[in-house]
Amino acid sequence: MNWLISHGTVLVAQPSPDPRAPVTWQTLPDHHVLVRDNQIEAVTPTLSSNWQPDETLDATGCFVLPGxxxxxxxxxxxxxxxxxxxxxxxxxxxxxxxxxxxxxxxxxxxxxxxxxxxxxxxxxxxxxxxxxxxxxxxxxxxxxxxxxxxxxxxxxxxxxxxxxxxxxxxxxxxxxxxxxxxxxxxxxxxxxxxxxxxxxxxxxxxxxxxxxxxxxxxxxxxxxxxxxxxxxxxxxxxxxxxxxxxxxxxxxxxxxxxxxxxxxxxxxxxxxxxxxxxxxxxxxxxxxxxxxxxxxxxxxxxxxxxxxxxxxxxxxxxxxxxxxxxxxxxxxxxxxxxxxxxxxxxxxxxxxxxxxxxxxxxxxxxxxxxxxxxLNRADELGNLAPGYAADVAIFDLGTIEFAGAAVHDPLAALVMCHAPRVRDVFVNGRLVVRNGQLTRVDERALAARLNETVRRLYR
Ligand SMILES: [Zn+2]
Incomplete structure (x- = not known):
């Protein structure tokens, strides 16, 4: 399945010939992340008519970074x-x-x-x-x-x-x-x-x-x-x-x-x-x-x-x-x-x-x-670049936690402000968190099951 994550502010690491070198990050405003099956196809400011996504996720106003x-x-x-x-x-x-x-x-x-x-x-x-x-x-x-x-x-x-x-x-x-x-x-x-x-x-x-x-x-x-x-x-x-x-x-x-x-x-x-x-x-x-x-x-x-x-x-x-x-x-x-x-x-x-x-x-x-x-996986995880795993975290920059900060520097806002809940998460090209909710399990039911288990273990 192909995804278009559109119009986000996208964070990418610049490639370096030295795999141990300090990392330089680049913030790309109004970029699109193209996902083909479980990999990143491209990070691009323009969309070609050849790219036909099965689904689109609008990331306007969001910070899109490697999972x-x-x-x-x-x-x-x-x-x-x-x-x-x-x-x-x-x-x-x-x-x-x-x-x-x-x-x-x-x-x-x-x-x-x-x-x-x-x-x-x-x-x-x-x-x-x-x-x-x-x-x-x-x-x-x-x-x-x-x-x-x-x-x-x-x-x-x-x-x-x-x-x-x-x-x-x-x-x-x-x-x-x-x-x-x-x-x-x-x-x-x-x-x-x-x-x-x-x-x-x-x-x-x-x-x-x-x-x-x-x-x-x-x-x-x-x-x-x-x-x-x-x-x-x-x-x-x-x-x-x-x-x-x-x-x-x-x-x-x-x-x-x-x-x-x-x-x-x-x-x-x-x-x-x-x-x-x-x-x-x-x-x-x-x-x-x-x-x-x-x-x-x-x-x-x-x-x-x-x-x-x-x-x-x-x-x-x-x-x-x-x-x-x-x-x-x-x-x-x-x-x-x-x-x-x-x-x-x-x-x-x-x-x-x-x-x-x-x-x-x-x-x-x-x-x-x-x-x-x-993890010895620096050529497949940890960046948004062609061929890397489609592991993507998307944070909404319009929340109260980021207000006033993301205007200057979304990366600094992410780390230095109080970290909110993520909006969306892709792992291996699959949307596993959408609008702040896990897509595969009921969060409150899961919490209740753990509470019950803890009461049993520590009674
Ligand atoms: Zn430990």
Whole structure:
């Protein structure tokens, strides 16, 4: 099906011969975006009579930009938002407070929670998301399929992560043993989902990546074996690293290494590896990330809510590190608005480095091209250019939130004003949000189902 998205103000990234170079954005007033099936055909100021769309979406007065890319999440965590017992806890206390409530999670609860998290992302202009799903309670029917089904039903592109926790309280770590799995079980199931669901084709809607939880929940051997397995299937690897000083102390005491050294000593570096957080990394470590082309998923709200610290993103970008943006799980962020997260990134870096250090353009780069680079998909996602995926977010510039601002600079308005709900979203050429409403599910019914599930899990 062919679409004409007409008369919008369209944001495009200028191509650069250096795939790691800073991105230059161009705002094109009164342009049309032509979509042929699942790809962008053209971005043009004029329409040729040869172009016959099946449908037209009028984007007059709207900002049309590449769909946003979320590079770190735990979709299941919408079951644990704003729990009074851990609202004010730091990471380790927060995790140990959450684990008991996670024991009763089953396939259905996981699927509803994932749908809610995905819906929230999509309504903020997100078209591709990562998900690290590491919760596989012993004896439950939980499988990665719940996440894949949720994404398929809502129509969002996903990198579904088969996560894992193998070291529990019995071995001096944090998680109750019932929430951990034996290492051979983890690897067997990881290979099963890779074989069955990992689609390496260009513009694939569904990929499976391997995402062990963290240095404090996985052995070095499992890190190594996981990497080997992912590489055998052309999948990516992702984990949490250097999130808190507690984690740094744990790694120093247990392994005699800093967290980044620990995962790198298991071979975890390279363009197919990305690390969430990297709050506590020093100059040498930033250099290591850059020279090994290891990417970082920056999650500002989560770092602020858990009091983890301010990651040196400005220094990472100066050093040439690939950085994407993530909302992180809804339990540590309590929300999943990716455009609002771009604003948080800007605010947090300015707290550390000053007002001129991080611009609205930098924030949009993190949320689009940065994410596409992290996912090794910079030639198919993160821009509106011929041959790219027809993943498009459309924001109405006539809302009260943008009044007075978009006149000067729509991109800055998008990031620096209070982020509203998106108007329309295309993923892979399909209209999945129209006039601020999901087209495939009833939003209020979905919210009610999650409320019911949360009451059951925490009664
Ligand atoms: Zn996380």
């Amino acid at each position: 946003l890319i979320n590079t770190h999440h735990h979709l299941f965590q919408s079951i644990s938002r704003c729990l009074p017992a851990v609202q004010n806890a730091s990471l380790f206390a927060w995790l140990t407070g959450l684990y008991p409530g996670w024991r009763a999670v089953d396939f259905q609860a996981l699927k509803i929670a994932a749908q809610v998290s995905l819906a929230e992302l999509m309504l903020s202009g997100c078209t591709t998301t990562n998900d690290m799903m590491y919760l596989f309670p012993r004896g439950s029917d939980v499988r990665l399929e719940a996440v894949l089904e949720a994404a398929d039903e809502l129509g969002i592109r996903i990198h579904a992560g088969r996560g894992s926790m193998a070291i529990g309280q019995r071995h001096g770590s944090l998680a109750p043993d019932e929430l951990t799995e034996e290492e051979p079980v983890i690897l067997r199931d990881a290979e099963r989902v890779l074989r069955r669901f990992h689609n390496r084709a260009r513009l694939a809607m569904q990929r499976v990546d391997l995402m062990p939880c963290a240095p404090f929940s996985i052995s070095r051997e499992l890190f190594r074996d996981t990497l080997q397995l992912a590489r055998a299937y052309g999948a990516l690897c992702h984990t949490h690293v250097a999130e808190t000083l507690d984690e740094e102390r744990y790694c120093r005491n247990r392994f005699g290494l800093r967290p980044l050294d620990y995962v790198m000593s298991a071979g975890w570096h390279g363009p197919d590896v990305s690390l969430a957080h990297c709050v506590h990394v020093n100059t040498d470590e930033i250099h290591q990330l850059a020279t090994t082309h290891t990417a970082v998923a920056h999650c500002p709200s989560s770092n602020m809510i858990l009091g983890s610290g301010i990651p040196p993103v400005v220094e990472m970008l100066r050093a040439g590190v690939t950085v994407g943006l993530g909302v992180d799980g809804s339990a540590s962020n309590h929300g999943g608005h990716l455009l609002a997260e771009a604003r948080q990134a800007l605010l947090l870096q300015r707290v550390r480095y000053g007002a001129g250090s991080f611009t609205a353009q930098d924030a949009i780069t993190l949320a689009t091209v940065g994410g596409a680079r992290l």
